[in-house]
Amino acid sequence: MVVRLGGYARISLDKDGEELGVERQRQDYMQAAAARPGWRVAEHYVDNDLSAWKRNVKRPEFERLISDLASGAIDGIITYDLDRLTRQPRELEKLVDLYEANPKLVFATIVGDIDLSSSDGRTMARVMVAFANKASADTGRRVARKHKELADNGRNGGGFPAFGWKEDRKTVDPTQAALINKAHDDLLAGSRLATVVREWQAKDVKTSRGTGKPISRTAVKAILKNPRLAGFRTVKGQIHYGPDGQPVRGEWETICTPEKLEAVTAVLDGITERYKDRTKNGTNAYRYLLTGTLRCALCGTRMMPNARSSWTEGSKGSAFTYRCPAPSDGGCGKIARAGEPVDAHIVNLIHEAEGRLAAPPETDRMWTGEARFAEVEQERAELLAAKAAKKISLGTLIALLEPLETELEELKRDRAAHAVKVVQAANPSLIEDFERLPLERQRAVVMKHIKAVMVSPAGRGARKFNPDLLEVVWAA
DSSP states (O other): OOEEEEEEEEESOOTTOOOHHHHHHHHHHHHHHHTSTTEEEEEEEEEETOOSSOTTOOOHHHHHHHHHHHHTSSSEEEESOHHHHOSOHHHHHHHHHHHHHOTTOEEEESSSOOOTTSHHHHHHHHHHHHHHHHHHHHHHHHHHHHHHHHHHTTOOOSSSOOTTBOTTSSSBOHHHHHHHHHHHHHHHTTOOHHHHHHHHHHTTOOOTTOOSSOOOHHHHHHHHHOGGGGTBOEETTEEOBOTTSSBOBOSSOOSSOHHHHHHHHHHHHTHHHHHHHHEETTEEGGGSTTTTTEEETTTOOBOEEEEOTTOOTTOSSOSEEEEOOOGGGTSOOOOEEEHHHHHHHHHHHHHHHTTTOOOOOGGGGSOTTHHHHHHHHHHHHHHHHHHHTTSSOHHHHHHHHHHHHHHHHHHHHHHHHHHHHHHHHHSOOOGGGGGGSOHHHHHHHHHHHEEEEEEOOOOTTOOSOOGGGEEEEEOO
16 A cells, blocks of 8 residues: 655755755655655655744745645655654644544654654654744744844844845945945936836846846835945844944945935835826826826816827827816816827927026025934933933833934934935936936926926817917926
């Protein structure tokens, strides 16, 4: 009689992703199964680089193993050691329930020779898993204490080097840093995150883990927002504050200033909300240059683009029109304009006006909340010092800290918004390279110079484009 076994292999950490550890386990249990008459490993279940102790870690192959065992797809389990299979008593009990319900199921380990089909074997398994769980918990506490000490001192932890730095985790990687800085500049100039992601994917940029897959939007966003770029030590992605209540600075070279990182983060954090506003009926309304800039002179409503479904390349007329929405959508529906001539006219106006448009005054570049920000940070530090010296209670500290931290967050948001405006104002308008820019950058140039364009009625029968019917409201 053939006994179909499910072979399970697992290792908690595989930094290089080469699966050497799990492969050794596979070879060992395959050899052990071959030595038993009738035993055959029918399926392999491998969870590489996954913990069996952390509750928040999902092990898909372990779950598939349990499911196949319950359904009868396999007749038992073979693994190198019980702690490879689980270190959680609650997971062990799932197995125990299955083996108690079906004593014919086979269970074998290379180390320890545990047998879940017997009462004594199940008791021994419970004891071993309990001790393994405690050992993992003790190790976890020691590791957490070590990482806190490293974080307090601004030193690097373990794991892969962050994107932007070399293997020593201290020296900047010039190629990756250049990608980050260009992406920051592009975002502040009006580019969308999707454009940056496409550029990185076209260049075959990979994360530090080197999974081989194209870099994802989530990964790019995390890289560009990483506080480490400005020299801040982080714990689980958040800036780490030392015992003095101040952000801890790291021992590595920085890639950008805190102010620039704050501005970029403000732009990226606003992307989701702006994207919701752009989308209507499943289409991206920002596919056109002057969306949101043109207004109907009769009712003041923003005019929306409308592509002509029957238009083909080479045919006469414009591929799209800007229209005042119908009354049911908040407009009057009485004005429409061919889109391409309007776009071309506005771009020409910006070219002509480029030399005389004034730059923002130097005083506007200074953030007015700097003094108050320093005061609030000082007050916060003094409260933390008073608690450390046991001059105030924890309850008093929390009560006094809450309004200060709320104000700090508001000041940070205001400072970030101001930084975005300053950086965007300082950026060249790139009029000379306008045609080569992506659409979102072209829109940023237009909006830098123009607040709105009022579109007046053309009159009955009028078909020729008349620029006099467009009134531009300049931003400066």
